[in-house]
Amino acid sequence: MVSKRTDYLSWDEYFMAVALLSGLRSKDPSTQVGACVASAANKIIGVGYNGFPWGCSDDDLPWSREGEYLDTKYPYVCHAELNAVLNSTVRDLHDCRIYVALFPCNECGKVIIQSGIREIIYLSDKYKDTDSVRAAKLMFAKSGVRCRRFVPERASVLLSFL
Numbered sequence: 001m002v003s004k005r006t007d008y009l010s011w012d013e014y015f016m017a018v019a020l021l022s023g024l025r026s027k028d029p030s031t032q033v034g035a036c037v038a039s040a041a042n043k044i045i046g047v048g049y050n051g052f053p054w055g056c057s058d059d060d061l062p063w064s065r066e067g068e069y070l071d072t073k074y075p076y077v078c079h080a081e082l083n084a085v086l087n088s089t090v091r092d093l094h095d096c097r098i099y100v101a102l103f104p105c106n107e108c109g110k111v112i113i114q115s116g117i118r119e120i121i122y123l124s125d126k127y128k129d130t131d132s133v134r135a136a137k138l139m140f141a142k143s144g145v146r147c148r149r150f151v152p153e154r155a156s157v158l159l160s161f162l
């Protein structure tokens with residue numbers, strides 16, 4: 001009898017890989033973030049990546065990190081989590097989880113909580129010492145939104161077009 005494959009992706013690996021793949025669409029030169037919303041039944045409900053809003057050309061607005069606030073990307077860029085929630089095929093995200101490459105900021109934290117998402121699975125927490133992430137964690141704790149770090153059991157997932 002032929003046995004089934006054993007090295008298939010776990011649900012966590014699958015949704016995190018989709019999040020990371022989505023992040024490859026980002027034009028941000030320094031940090032590319034992708035996010036994937038999954039339902040309790042393990043269906044993909046929405047994906048997103050960080051980028052400028054509709055109608056705001058990637059070539060017109062600044063991608064700088066430093067300088068006058070209005071000359072940086074920060075006031076303009078939509079975060080991956082916001083886009084994943086807004087791109088969702090259903091409006092009610094109760095009991096969904098979101099996979100994201102980078103721990104959510106406070107603004108996305110509010111969106112995640114209000115959408116009904118119950119769990120955040122993140123890869124990096126590189127901005128953990130910022131007030132934004134501290135505020136997000138405080139809100140998640142109060143709202144009962146669980147947060148857990150994705151602990152990889154394999155170093156990479158290979159995609160090949162050849």
Ligand SMILES: Nc1ccn([C@H]2C[C@H](O)[C@@H](COP(=O)(O)O)O2)c(=O)n1
Binds near residue numbers: 028033065078080
């Ligand atoms: N959870 C997050 C955090 C950040 N982003 C976006 C916002 C920017 O485009 C970029 C961060 O840029 P950096 O300050 O590292 O140059 O990542 C996001 O989508 N989700």
Ligand SMILES: [Zn+2]
Binds near residue numbers: 080104
């Ligand atoms: Zn954010």
